[in-house]
Amino acid sequence: MANNVLELKGKAFVQAPRKKGSFDVRMNGNKTVSTEHLSSLKLKLEQIAEYWQNETRPFTGILISVHYNKIAAKSNRITGLFKGKNSNSAVVGAKFNQNQTKHIITYYLDAVDLTNSISLLQNSINVLNVYFNGQIDKKKLDDKEIMNNIPYKKFNLSKFAFKQVIADASYIDGFNVEETTEQIVQGIITLYDTKTDTVELLEKYGIKILSSRILDRLTVYLDANQTKILSLKAPYLISMAAVDLSCLSPEDFIQQRQQEQIFIPAPNAEPTIGVIDTLFDQSVYFNEWVEYHNKVDASIPKTANDYKHGTAISSIIVDGPRLNPWLEDGCGRFRVRHFGVATGAYFSSFTIIKQIKEIIAANTDIKVWNLSLGSNQEINDNFISAEAAVLDQIQYDNDVIFVIAGTNKPNEEVERIGSPADSINSMVVNSVTKNNLPPKYGRKGIVLSFFAKPDVSYYGGSDDEYICVHEGSGETKVAGTSFAAPWIARKLSYLIDVLGLNRELAKAMIIDAAKEWKQPNPQEIAEFGHGIVPIHINDIITTKEDEVKFVVTDVSKKWNTYNYEFPVPLVHNKYPFFARATMCYFPKCNRNQGVDYTNTELNLHFGRIDNKGKIKDIKGDKQNLETDEDYYLSESDARSQFRKWDNVKYISESIDKKRLTPKCSYKNTNWGMEIKTTNRLDPKDGEEIRFGVVVTLKEMKGQNRIDEFIRNCHLQGWIVNKLDVNTRVEIHQIMNEDIKWD
Numbered sequence: 001m002a003n004n005v006l007e008l009k010g011k012a013f014v015q016a017p018r019k020k021g022s023f024d025v026r027m028n029g030n031k032t033v034s035t036e037h038l039s040s041l042k043l044k045l046e047q048i049a050e051y052w053q054n055e056t057r058p059f060t061g062i063l064i065s066v067h068y069n070k071i072a073a074k075s076n077r078i079t080g081l082f083k084g085k086n087s088n089s090a091v092v093g094a095k096f097n098q099n100q101t102k103h104i105i106t107y108y109l110d111a112v113d114l115t116n117s118i119s120l121l122q123n124s125i126n127v128l129n130v131y132f133n134g135q136i137d138k139k140k141l142d143d144k145e146i147m148n149n150i151p152y153k154k155f156n157l158s159k160f161a162f163k164q165v166i167a168d169a170s171y172i173d174g175f176n177v178e179e180t181t182e183q184i185v186q187g188i189i190t191l192y193d194t195k196t197d198t199v200e201l202l203e204k205y206g207i208k209i210l211s212s213r214i215l216d217r218l219t220v221y222l223d224a225n226q227t228k229i230l231s232l233k234a235p236y237l238i239s240m241a242a243v244d245l246s247c248l249s250p251e252d253f254i255q256q257r258q259q260e261q262i263f264i265p266a267p268n269a270e271p272t273i274g275v276i277d278t279l280f281d282q283s284v285y286f287n288e289w290v291e292y293h294n295k296v297d298a299s300i301p302k303t304a305n306d307y308k309h310g311t312a313i314s315s316i317i318v319d320g321p322r323l324n325p326w327l328e329d330g331c332g333r334f335r336v337r338h339f340g341v342a343t344g345a346y347f348s349s350f351t352i353i354k355q356i357k358e359i360i361a362a363n364t365d366i367k368v369w370n371l372s373l374g375s376n377q378e379i380n381d382n383f384i385s386a387e388a389a390v391l392d393q394i395q396y397d398n399d400v401i402f403v404i405a406g407t408n409k410p411n412e413e414v415e416r417i418g419s420p421a422d423s424i425n426s427m428v429v430n431s432v433t434k435n436n437l438p439p440k441y442g443r444k445g446i447v448l449s450f451f452a453k454p455d456v457s458y459y460g461g462s463d464d465e466y467i468c469v470h471e472g473s474g475e476t477k478v479a480g481t482s483f484a485a486p487w488i489a490r491k492l493s494y495l496i497d498v499l500g501l502n503r504e505l506a507k508a509m510i511i512d513a514a515k516e517w518k519q520p521n522p523q524e525i526a527e528f529g530h531g532i533v534p535i536h537i538n539d540i541i542t543t544k545e546d547e548v549k550f551v552v553t554d555v556s557k558k559w560n561t562y563n564y565e566f567p568v569p570l571v572h573n574k575y576p577f578f579a580r581a582t583m584c585y586f587p588k589c590n591r592n593q594g595v596d597y598t599n600t601e602l603n604l605h606f607g608r609i610d611n612k613g614k615i616k617d618i619k620g621d622k623q624n625l626e627t628d629e630d631y632y633l634s635e636s637d638a639r640s641q642f643r644k645w646d647n648v649k650y651i652s653e654s655i656d657k658k659r660l661t662p663k664c665s666y667k668n669t670n671w672g673m674e675i676k677t678t679n680r681l682d683p684k685d686g687e688e689i690r691f692g693v694v695v696t697l698k699e700m701k702g703q704n705r706i707d708e709f710i711r712n713c714h715l716q717g718w719i720v721n722k723l724d725v726n727t728r729v730e731i732h733q734i735m736n737e738d739i740k741w742d
Contacts, residue, residue: 002542003706004696005509006550007501008721011565013675018559025140025163026075030169031534034135035128037088037169042121044175049114051177057195058204061108063092063236067173068103071615076171076682080164081117083110088681092193093178093239094594095382098451101281101545103595106178108194124155124165141166178328179235188350188386190240193218193592202226204624205233213350218592219386219453221350239592240383244350252469262470264319264333271497272335273317273489274369276356277310279340281472284311289318290336291465295355296343304473306343312469312478313372314338316486324469326434327459327487330537330725331494337366342373349375353390360394367400367496368505370489371426372482374407375418379447382594384418389424389591389716395425401496401503403489405481406430406454408441421454422447424598425586427492427507431460431484432532441480444526448595451646454529455507456514462483487533494537499723504584504692505551512582512694513540517655519662530650541723545704548577548697554687556585556602556677564672567712568697569705574662577697579618580652582684583675585691587647590681596645600686602650605674606695608666619651626682660700670716 027033052062066078076088093106128134133151140146140165152159191198198218202209213221221244222230230238262285272291279302280292296302314336321328339359343350352373360369362591363450372555379385384392391402404426407418421428424447433439439462445453461467469478488510496504504620514531534540543549554561568575587600607616647718676684699705713720 001540003079003545003547003704003725004545004722005022005541006710006713007550007711008550008718009721011563012488012562012718013554013563013673015556016560016562025079025160025167027141027167029074029138029408030265031069031170032135032137033166033169034126036123036134038125038128038165040170041169041175041548042118042125042412045114045118046120048175048177049111049118051204052111052114057234058201059196060109061194063106063177063192063194064114064116065093065098065104065106065176065178066106066489066502067176068171069173070171072103072105072171074678077105078107078168078172080161080168081112082107090547091596091681092592093547094596096449096595100381102173104178106192108192108275120157120161121169122163123155124162124169124646127152127155127157127162128166136166138170144362160217164551166400166738171415177236180231180241180405183619186222186227187241187243188215188219189222189227189230189238190219190383190386190591191237191668192239194237194364204231206312214392215227215350217387218394223337225716231732231742233257239594240378240380240386242385243377243707244348246261261285267333267335268538270333270335271368271493272337272366273311273493274359274363274366275314275315275317275336275338276352276359276369276371277373278342278344279307279310280314280338281307281311284470284472286317286470287535289333290338293337294337295339295341295359300343302343306329307374308471308476309482310338310340311472312476313370313482313486315470316467316483317370317490319470320487320490323470324500324605325466327467327535329535330491331498334493346640351385353387357394358388360398360400364398366487369400370492371402371420372405372485374405374421374481376407376410376414377418378414378416379422381449384422384424384448384589384591384597385523386591387420388423391423392422392425394590395586397673399503401492401586402426403485403492404428406457407443408482409443410479417443417445417447417453424453424589427488427510428480428529429485430452430454430457430527430529431462431481431486432528433456433462434459434465436532438527439479442527443481445529446522446526447453448597450595452525452529452648454696455511455648456488456530457532457629458484458487458526459535491533491537491540495540499541501551502690502692503551504586504690505553505694506692506723508582508584508648508692508694509540509551511584512580512696515582515650516632517578517580517652517698518655519652523617537717538725541649541725543696544698546699546702548699548706549693549694550709552673553690553692554675556675557689559677561675561677562672564668564670565716565718566671566695567669567675567716569708569712570665570669571662573665574664575608575665576700576703577656578653579606579695579697580650581618581673581693581695582650583691583693585647585689587689588685593680596680598645598647598700599682600689601678601680602647602649602686602689602691603676603678604651605676606621606651606693607671607710608663608672609668610674611666613668615674617651618653643644655698659668662700723734 107692449454465475
């Protein structure tokens with residue numbers, strides 16, 4: 001017998017701002033800053049200043065890239081040079097070096113900022129020569145007695161400015177003006193932000209574009225001639241470039257088809273899933289379940305092949321388990337609102353992006369959207385695709401979630417996934433065979449060298465067992481990630497539309513069910529994401545007898561969003577549990593920031609509360625401490641160990657059956673959860689971001705302690721709801737009944 005997942009409500013998380021402390025300059029402890037290094041930086045700035053003086057341009061500022069000597073945390077970025085502590089607001093792009101071990105961050109500055117930086121460097125060189133024998137390390141910079149006895153005014157400097165310049169220099173290898181070296185034929189071009197209207201800017205270079213070719217303020221579609229002109233006249237303006245994805249391969253591995261008459265009942269109160277795909281064949285047996293909207297220009301000729309893929313996707317969503325009994329998921333049937341935006345395998349992603357914006361805006365009642373179209377091109381190492389960025393923005397602005405196919409190999413040379421499977425907020429689905437192995441057509445993540453994409457894997461058909469779909473002409477055996485994604489869309493819609501969970505919890509529950517207690521290695525994450533999702537919905541909304549699984553959700557409004565009232569059962573004054581937690585949220589993203597794509601970091605802490613009132617995190621994470629404890633973690637380690645800046649967090653204890661030692665309790669016998677918020681750019685980006693957390697407690701000796709946990713929760717004032725399928729389905733049906741008035 002399984003335990004129901006519990007939904008805890010009624011006790012809101014508390015919001016607390018971060019205490020304001022004194023700002024202290026932090027130098028790179030692994031570096032010694034010398035006058036030679038400062039002179040080298042000063043010379044490079046002088047050369048760049050001269051470059052821009054000689055460059056005729058229709059904007060007033062200058063673009064300059066800083067080559068950092070590491071993956072730089074926000075606190076390691078320039079705070080003394082350029083615009084001082086406001087330099088972060090001047091960032092217009094970020095990428096990694098070729099080895100993906102260092103940041104290259106591009107700034108847009110006023111010319112006077114460069115002049116001031118050159119003066120700061122020269123004055124700092126003078127101080128360094130006179131008082132530090134030409135070099136300084138962290139120990140000397142932190143020595144208050146040494147630093148306070150220098151007459152900075154003689155050098156036209158303040159102590160704080162000198163320390164900031166030294167700290168900046170300790171993180172910097174050099175400066176440069178980035179110029180695109182890629183051979184771009186035509187496609188989607190994103191420009192660096194020079195605070196100039198893009199249409200006017202391009203006209204100054206002799207490039208005229210129509211409003212229909214503008215995707216957003218900085219992204220446009222240019223033809224081959226326009227791209228050539230821009231590359232020759234202003235290569236420094238091109239931040240990102242990608243081919244327009246006019247050649248996609250949505251149709252995958254069709255094996256056979258057969259004709260038979262099929263009957264299906266009329267739809268009733270079933271939820272609706274949105275499908276954006278190729279055209280839909282309205283002659284199929286389930287056409288009453290599909291509300292079809294043709295968005296393709298009527299003048300474009302259409303063939304029978306243009307209807308196959310889209311119809312097949314909708315057939316899985318409506319009637320997948322009847323077509324594939326081995327994939328019976330217990331979710332029933334779903335209605336579909338199908339938008340045909342493409343024909344066959346050739347279309348413009350630029351056009352589709354603009355259509356998706358309009359479709360979502362006009363269909364706000366739909367929460368789950370399936371997008372099984374993807375590019376043959378591999379994703380870029382240094383920026384998110386324009387298509388994925390639009391989907392991420394839509395999901396930040398609207399209460400929706402996209403389910404996206406992980407894309408298929410067009411040939412053996414292509415390994416990595418294609419857009420829009422690099423969408424960070426979406427649920428990206430790769431395919432596995434019936435035997436849980438990667439299929440021959442599978443492609444791999446990860447995204448921006450860091451983000452775990454795909455999110456999960458599911459059964460998409462292979463030689464072992466194909467997926468049966470209906471294409472209009474009859475049932476067909478197919479394979480591809482396209483046919484794995486709709487099954488996850490079904491599960492998400494069931495969790496959201498039937499069980500009433502928000503999208504954050506629904507996404508977290510699916511990822512948590514796929515991952516369980518496993519710790520996949522980087523190769524497994526690249527192929528499978530967090531894991532393979534269970535087939536039946538019951539394996540997601542219930543858990544094992546020796547486990548207590550509960551979900552909580554709230555909104556982050558300040559730096560620390562916390563709740564210290566989780567009454568984990570005690571046995572002989574100890575906790576006989578292993579613990580894990582999975583959290584999902586949908587942050588605002590900024591494509592122009594390159595590899596630093598997500599604006600907001602929510603960091604999850606969960607564990608016992610010690611006698612100092614602090615959480616003993618189950619993973620030992622000491623990031624975001626409010627006190628000045630001696631704890632340092634590099635940005636690269638924070639990303640690899642604790643998924644910093646990732647919008648999916650998973651923290652877990654390892655299950656060691658040889659060491660079943662219960663945890664000691666403290667004065668406060670509750671456990672606590674904290675969500676710490678950090679923003680890269682605007683402090684308001686992290687306000688009102690909803691998060692969903694799934695917590696699992698596994699009893700060390702196999703005991704079922706769910707009743708004790710429920711009782712403890714009631715005593716603490718929690719409202720406990722069981723995710724009971726039968727009860728929730730009845731409620732859903734009653735709420736969606738048509739009432740007839742006499």
